[in-house]
Structure formats: C-alpha cells, structure tokens
Amino acid sequence: MSEEKDKILIVEDEEDTQFVLERLLFKNGYEVKASNNGEEALKVLQYFQPKVIIADWTMPEMDGLQLCDILKSNEKHKLIYFIVLTARAAIKDRVKGLDVGADDFLVKPVENSELLAHIRSGIRIYNLQNELKKIEHNKALLEMAATIGHKINNPLSSLIMSVQNLQFELSDVKEKTLEDDFTIIGESVKRISKFVEALQNLQNPEFTKYALDNKILKID
DSSP states (O other): OOOOOOEEEEEOSOHHHHHHHHHHHHHTTOEEEEESSHHHHHHHTTTOOOSEEEEESSOSSSOHHHHHHHHHTOTTTTTSEEEEEESOOOHHHHHHHHHTTOOEEEESSOOHHHHHHHHHHHHHHHHHHHHHHHHHHHHHHHHHHHHHHHHHHHHHHHHHHHHHHHHHHSOHHHHHHTHHHHHHHHHHHHHHHHHHHHHHTOOSOOEEEOGGGOEEEOOO
C-alpha cells in the first residue's frame, strides 16, 4: 500500500503562477489542488483537507488574508499552515497578515528551494500540532472516563451491600421465591462492575461506529 501524500492547496489567480506551483509541488510528491480565489478555496476545502495552504495576498472575490481570517476562526481548518505569497515587503504589511493568523510570508518572486523548505517546515508544524491536539483529546477522555467510573462505583457499592443485607435478612423460604430476581440483580451488578473497571483502566481511547453515523467510545 502506497504512503498517503501530504496535501497542499494553492490559491492563486494568475494562471501561469498557479501552473508552475502545481507542477513543482506535484514533482516533489505532494497531492495538490488549486483554486483561483478565496471563494473557490472554501468550496475545495469542503472535500479536501490540506496541511498547507499557499495563497496569494491580492486576488479578486476574496483575497488571501480574508481567506486566512476565515479559516483561522474555524475549528476544522485553524491548524492548516497558511503561507501568504505577496509582492509587499513592508513590515506593516507582514504585521497585518500576522494579526489575522498567517503562519508564514514569502515575497515574490520566491525561489523554488525556499518555497519547498517553508512547505516542509509547515507540514512538520501541522503534524506536531495535530499530535498535541490528539494527546489533549485523549487526556480529556481518560479524565472523563475516570470521573464516570468513580461516580458509578460509589452507588454500585451501596447497591451490592444492600442486596447482601436483603439476602441475609430474608428467611430461606422467602429467598427461594426471589431467587431469579437476585440472580438477575447479581448478573447486572457484575456487568456494571466490569464496565466501571474498564472505564477506570482505559488507556488508549478508540471509537466505534454507532447508529446514524454517530460514534461511541469503545469499552472492552
């Protein structure tokens, strides 16, 4: 099975520049999509999730900074490494771009080797941020599982003791008539206890498919 390629989105209205960038990135092993402005890019992002976006600052319909501002405010796309291509070299312009969340700036014309180096750096940062996000997500799940397990365990202990007291207090004759009920209660208690133990010992949270495309936490 071939290794999945890193995805990059080019947002550039100049056809020649777009063609050169696509060819360069394709030759260097990336999966590439291109759009002519920010509006088109938003449509592409509905089905294509890149690690890096290379966007020209000045474009019709929606420019690079407007697109960046929208994406950095969106939880789904905020970690995408956003590189702005611009002919503007002034510090005030870079500050403006950084204020809306741009991760990197390259002044046109840019050398191919420099662009590729910035892309590799952006992909490393994207991967690292996603790994940290996954770790934080798993940590939150583990804390939640431990909390639920603790909250269930306390009333469960009381239930077990109450059932044992009931069995002790009842006469042999009466207990026999309730034998099936006590069996069901006992089996239910075992299942709940096993579930609580699994929650409290959860190490690597995984999800499994459920009804209506929902997912549930997999508890063995």
